[in-house]
């Protein structure tokens with residue numbers, strides 16, 4: 098069996114689960130406050146919210162690696178070898194009169210362990226109508242689907258939605274749905290539904306653009322065709338919202354060259370990941386990774402093998 102077929106089968110079981118969940122209607126969400134990370138940044142403030150976590154079969158995550166290679170990397174780090182359960186994090190930036198979210202989590206219809214953002218914002222006393230801007234890294238479910246509430250209405254009615262142009266073009270292109278394997282079509286339909294619902298409030302982003310004051314769009318395509326990370330500068334401080342360009346704080350740091358199943362273009366994603374890790378280890382910027390262990394912030398350092406995330 099080719100690795101592509103194996104990955105497809107694993108992906109099928111992952112996505113079938115997602116479909117079953119959306120068909121089952123309301124899913125219980127953890128409502129306790131999951132917000133734990135708040136820090137001053139320049140003249141503003143950053144707070145990282147947990148959206149819960151995902152459950153991903155290891156055969157989907159690491160389709161090319163042997164069981165021995167996977168065990169050798171994950172067991173010493175205290176991680177299971179059959180399933181990966183990455184945290185999901187959403188960053189809120191308060192800057193001047195703006196309240197900016199970077200991605201919006203999975204919402205109620207993806208996986209039962211994710212979609213906690215709306216409850217966490219509520220617990221923190223933040224009215225979703227006060228969000229002025231939503232800046233997207235990419236159009237995957239765990240980053241985009243939370244833009245709609247339980248009733249399919251926009252959760253952030255007053256926001257300007259800032260979307261990478263290449264990401265928008267990819268998900269909404271006529272041929273994307275027909276060229277996507279059946280077991281992944283729900284990702285395309287899900288992205289199209291959400292992008293179309295918010296289309297009147299969308300502003301496009303291009304690589305290198307200053308999206309908002311002090312927020313620069315950094316092209317990190319590979320995970321998806323238009324994937325974008327965001328470098329935020331305020332005075333002498335810098336922070337990178339990575340998105341899924343460096344998806345895992347163990348695997349991607351120690352083995353950046355391993356193909357990662359969720360990446361759509363694996364060769365480009367590896368190249369992008371290596372370039373970004375090198376940049377971040379060199380410039381010492383703070384980082385927030387959407388799937389790093391909550392609260393997901395730290396700095397990148399070079400290690401004997403690859404890199405390591407120094408948290409804090």
Ligand SMILES: [Zn+2]
Pocket residue numbers: 237239240341387388
């Ligand atoms: Zn993700």
